[in-house]
Amino acid sequence: MIGRSNVGKSSLINALANRNKLAKTSKTPGATQLINIYEFGDEDSDRWLVDLPGYGFAKLSKNRQKQMAAMINDYVLEREPLSHAVVLVDANVGPTTLDLQTIDWLRDIDLRFVVVGTKIDKIKSGDRSKKQKKAAEKLQMTSGDIRWVSAEKGTGIPELRSLLANLLSS
Numbered sequence: 001m002i003g004r005s006n007v008g009k010s011s012l013i014n015a016l017a018n019r020n021k022l023a024k025t026s027k028t029p030g031a032t033q034l035i036n037i038y039e040f041g042d043e044d045s046d047r048w049l050v051d052l053p054g055y056g057f058a059k060l061s062k063n064r065q066k067q068m069a070a071m072i073n074d075y076v077l078e079r080e081p082l083s084h085a086v087v088l089v090d091a092n093v094g095p096t097t098l099d100l101q102t103i104d105w106l107r108d109i110d111l112r113f114v115v116v117g118t119k120i121d122k123i124k125s126g127d128r129s130k131k132q133k134k135a136a137e138k139l140q141m142t143s144g145d146i147r148w149v150s151a152e153k154g155t156g157i158p159e160l161r162s163l164l165a166n167l168l169s170s
């Protein structure tokens with residue numbers, strides 16, 4: 001799970017696991033400052049979801065920000081069994097410059113990725129499809145390429161869970 005701080009990475013892990021407090025979440029960005037690894041599926045399935053710290057959290061010292069960015073980059077670059085990145089983008093805020101940079105970087109290093117649009121419950125249902133289309137355009141994708149979810153309401157979670165199970169078994 002990769003994405004800017006507060007986008008909902010830890011909440012998504014909890015929703016996928018159907019547990020409230022597995023991964024620590026917080027209203028204040030910077031909740032996750034370590035790489036936390038969760039088993040996905042049955043015990044001994046040998047498939048893992050990795051909750052990375054968020055990038056771009058300006059309230060951390062410059063030094064700490066650099067340290068965390070290096071930790072994320074090193075993990076993604078050096079973790080050989082890593083099969084996919086799940087890139088989280090806040091559906092309500094839309095893709096930020098940092099989100100676009102992350103996706104460009106993943107393309108550069110040739111790591112496969114899935115884009116998840118988070119917090120769709122925050123968008124009024126009447127505005128949803130227009131906002132989704134606009135966000136997708138910014139990412140040079142179509143709205144259908146993006147998995148739209150709400151960790152809070154559970155929208156799109158079963159579908160994403162199946163998709164990840166498929167990706168992790170291929």
Ligand SMILES: Nc1nc2c(ncn2[C@@H]2O[C@H](COP(=O)(O)OP(=O)(O)OP(=O)(O)O)[C@@H](O)[C@H]2O)c(=O)[nH]1
Pocket residue numbers: 003004005006007008009010011012024025026027028029030031032033052053054055118119120121122149150151152153
């Ligand atoms: N409305 C709404 N809020 C959400 C949703 N997912 C997460 N949030 C809220 O967004 C805030 C940040 O969520 P986290 O899951 O801690 O975000 P994170 O990406 O892990 O943040 P860092 O660990 O700081 O990188 C919390 O207050 C969550 O309750 C969602 O689907 N809907």
Ligand SMILES: [Mg+2]
Pocket residue numbers: 009010011024025031032051052053054
């Ligand atoms: Mg987190």
